[in-house]
Structure formats: C-alpha cells, structure tokens
Amino acid sequence: MGFDGWFEQRAAPLLQPGHSLARVTAVDRGAFIVRNRDAETCAELAGRFRFAVRSTVDLPCVGDWVCVQRHASGGPAVIHGVVPRKTFLRRKCPGRTADFQMIAANIDAAFIVQACGSDFNPARLDRYLVMAAGGAVEPWILLTKTDLIPSGELDQAIGLVRCACASARVLALSNTTGIGLDEFRALLVPGETYCLLGSSGVGKTTLINCHVLTSV
Numbered sequence: 001m002g003f004d005g006w007f008e009q010r011a012a013p014l015l016q017p018g019h020s021l022a023r024v025t026a027v028d029r030g031a032f033i034v035r036n037r038d039a040e041t042c043a044e045l046a047g048r049f050r051f052a053v054r055s056t057v058d059l060p061c062v063g064d065w066v067c068v069q070r071h072a073s074g075g076p077a078v079i080h081g082v083v084p085r086k087t088f089l090r091r092k093c094p095g096r097t098a099d100f101q102m103i104a105a106n107i108d109a110a111f112i113v114q115a116c117g118s119d120f121n122p123a124r125l126d127r128y129l130v131m132a133a134g135g136a137v138e139p140w141i142l143l144t145k146t147d148l149i150p151s152g153e154l155d156q157a158i159g160l161v162r163c164a165c166a167s168a169r170v171l172a173l174s175n176t177t178g179i180g181l182d183e184f185r186a187l188l189v190p191g192e193t194y195c196l197l198g199s200s201g202v203g204k205t206t207l208i209n210c211h212v213l214t215s216v
C-alpha cells in the first residue's frame with residue numbers, strides 16, 4: 001500500500017498505544033473510509049483532533065496515512081492524527097481566498113490526461129503541471145484517443161506538449177486500438193500510488209478498466 005521507511009519514521013512519534021496506521025481511500029463530507037492490509041472500514045475524526053486542526057488542508061484527504069483506533073465492538077474507527085505528507089495535490093479555493101483544497105496526498109506520479117483533438121489545451125496542461133510541481137508529484141502526460149487523429153497531427157500534439165513543458169514525459173495511447181497501453185502498464189510499479197487528472201470524457205475510466213481487465 002506504499003508505506004515505506006519515510007512514513008514509518010514520521011508515524012512512529014504519533015502512534016499511541018492501541019492505535020494503528022491506515023490509509024484514507026475516500027472522503028465524503030466529513031466521513032472517511034480507511035483501509036489497512038486486511039480490511040476497509042468507515043472512520044471519523046477524534047474530537048480532540050478536529051478541534052486542533054487549524055486549516056482544512058490539515059484534515060485527512062485521500063491517500064493520507066492516519067493513526068486510527070479501531071473498536072472491537074465494530075462502529076467507525078477513530079482518526080487521531082495524520083502522518084506528514086510526502087507529496088500532495090491541492091488546488092486553490094475559488095475566489096480571493098488564499099485557502100487551498102486538498103485533492104490527494106502521497107501520490108508517486110500523476111498522469112495528466114488530455115485527449116487528442118478538442119480537449120487538447122496547453123493552458124490547462126500547464127495548470128496541472130504547476131499543481132503537480134507544487135506538491136512534488138512526478139508528472140506524466142498521457143495523450144489519449146490517438147485513434148481520432150491522423151498520425152501527422154499526433155506528432156504536432158506531442159510537439160505542443162513539449163513546448164508547454166520541455167521536461168515532460170509524454171505517452172500517447174488509444175484505449176480503442178490498444179496502442180500505447182503496454183507502455184502505460186510498464187510505467188506502473190507495484191506499491192506505488194498513481195492518480196489520473198483530466199477533464200471529463202478524456203478516457204480516464206476507460207484506461208483504468210483496460211488496465212484492470214488485463215491485470216487480473
């Protein structure tokens with residue numbers, strides 16, 4: 001699940017007797033789902049932790065490692081603390097506020113997905129790259145739906161990506177023809193955590209399904 005010496009060192013001082021570590025897999029309006037090696041369970045914040053939190057970015061988000069207390073009688077586990085984050089993705093809250101909203105934590109690499117053709121947008125790409133760089137997340141750019149454009153235009157699209165970010169690593173693929181999918185799978189290292197960032201309709205879910213269906 002991605003727990004390594006880096007987290008171990010930082011988690012040790014936070015763990016109280018009877019507490020254990022779990023990873024946050026979902027957050028929904030103050031309710032949390034956490035999992036350890038054995039099971040996934042609902043969780044809620046300990047009152048003391050909730051009152052000590054000064055900013056919303058200090059609340060657990062997806063990908064965080066948290067110290068939890070599980071109750072033998074069942075019921076939600078209680079979250080007592082968040083282990084420091086190795087990396088994170090966050091965005092600025094709308095308006096003039098200087099606040100941020102956490103998107104995810106402890107992501108090893110973000111796949112920034114844009115579809116060839118109408119979705120391709122260098123300015124949006126740049127915003128995602130800035131977001132990844134701000135949280136020390138390694139970016140990869142995935143150009144999906146390559147089947148929808150002639151190969152000459154693909155070279156042009158890849159050229160535009162390289163203009164937006166000279167150091168960006170780019171992979172072009174098609175979920176429809178399967179071109180590029182083996183290269184995508186080869187990037188994935190067991191135990192690492194990845195996320196897909198991109199507009200609606202660019203093919204994120206289809207890509208995950210292609211990957212999952214060929215991995216089980």
Ligand SMILES: Nc1nc2c(ncn2[C@@H]2O[C@H](COP(=O)(O)OP(=O)(O)OP(=O)(O)O)[C@@H](O)[C@H]2O)c(=O)[nH]1
Pocket residue numbers: 144145146147148173174175176177198199200201202203204205206207
């Ligand atoms: N031609 C073509 N169509 C694709 C490809 N990948 C996905 N699609 C289609 O694009 C549509 C949107 O794909 P999704 O995977 O649902 O997109 P998404 O990024 O998960 O969208 P949201 O869940 O709304 O954020 C679906 O109709 C897919 O079948 C591709 O490589 N080529």
Ligand SMILES: [Mg+2]
Pocket residue numbers: 204205206
């Ligand atoms: Mg989807």
